[in-house]
Amino acid sequence: MDWAALKSKHMHAAYDAETRDLLVKFPGSRSVKHADIPPHVYQNLLETSDPHFYYKYYIAPCRVSPGHRRRGSMASYGLKLAFLIAACSLLMATTIDPGNDGVFEASELRPN
Numbered sequence: 001m002d003w004a005a006l007k008s009k010h011m012h013a014a015y016d017a018e019t020r021d022l023l024v025k026f027p028g029s030r031s032v033k034h035a036d037i038p039p040h041v042y043q044n045l046l047e048t049s050d051p052h053f054y055y056k057y058y059i060a061p062c063r064v065s066p067g068h069r070r071r072g073s074m075a076s077y078g079l080k081l082a083f084l085i086a087a088c089s090l091l092m093a094t095t096i097d098p099g100n101d102g103v104f105e106a107s108e109l110r111p112n
Contacts, residue, residue: 006051013051015042024055034062 001014001023014023015037022037022045041058048054 004046006046007049008051011051011055013042013045015039022059024059034059037062 001016003012003014003025005012010027012025014025014031015021017039020036020038022034022042023031024034025031037059045051045054045059
């Protein structure tokens, strides 16, 4: 990927047409990766007279942080969900326990 100077001295971009990844770099900061950017969006970024505006409104919402796409992320969400279900089940089992071998006494039942 080669860095291209835009019509702004403070912004550079690099595009990989094969993976459709766009890297944008501002002075004093690390490059920001954007995934699945169509080629025409990159071409518009190169040609626009105000690349900051175009970037902010058309590209920035597609930002992908460096560690955001990991293979194990779905497994971690599944593990969190299983833990949440187990915690809720335990909470429900301890608060609804009727006692007396599962039989409610007549005095425990209230009419609506």
